[in-house]
Amino acid sequence: QVRLVESGGGLVQPGGSLRVSCAASGSIFNIATMGWFRQAPGKQRELVAGITSGGSTVYVDSVKGRFTISRDNAKNTVYLQMNSLKPEDTAVYLCYADQSLGRYWGQGTQVTVSS
Numbered sequence: 001q002v003r004l005v006e007s008g009g010g011l012v013q014p015g016g017s018l019r020v021s022c023a024a025s026g027s028i029f030n031i032a033t034m035g036w037f038r039q040a041p042g043k044q045r046e047l048v049a050g051i052t053s054g055g056s057t058v059y060v061d062s063v064k065g066r067f068t069i070s071r072d073n074a075k076n077t078v079y080l081q082m083n084s085l086k087p088e089d090t091a092v093y094l095c096y097a098d099q100s101l102g103r104y105w106g107q108g109t110q111v112t113v114s115s
Helices: none
Strands: 002-007 010-012 018-026 034-039 046-051 057-059 067-072 077-082 091-099 102-105 109-113
Touching: 002 091, 002 102, 018 034, 018 091, 018 109, 034 067, 034 077, 046 067, 046 077, 057 067
Parallel strands: 010 109
Antiparallel strands: 002 018, 018 077, 034 046, 034 091, 046 057, 067 077, 091 102, 091 109
């Protein structure tokens, strides 16, 4: 089993920045891709960004140029730096990790962008 614990969510004004983190523990061998989904009320869960163990990244179009995903393999932690935040970025951000045994999820952290 892999345990994922997110931190760093909160309330921020439009145009502001926030960084969320996700630390993996447990059976963390051979974790391939880690990343973030988000889910807003009444909307489908969507992939925000993902990063492989080798550092290749993928982003949803709506966050390109504003969000940056990074990963510290030694700490088994993935980060999402979010800049120029917009109200439509408001959602619960869920960390995930892919391993040969399956996909694991964190409990989610709320990000609210509002003035």
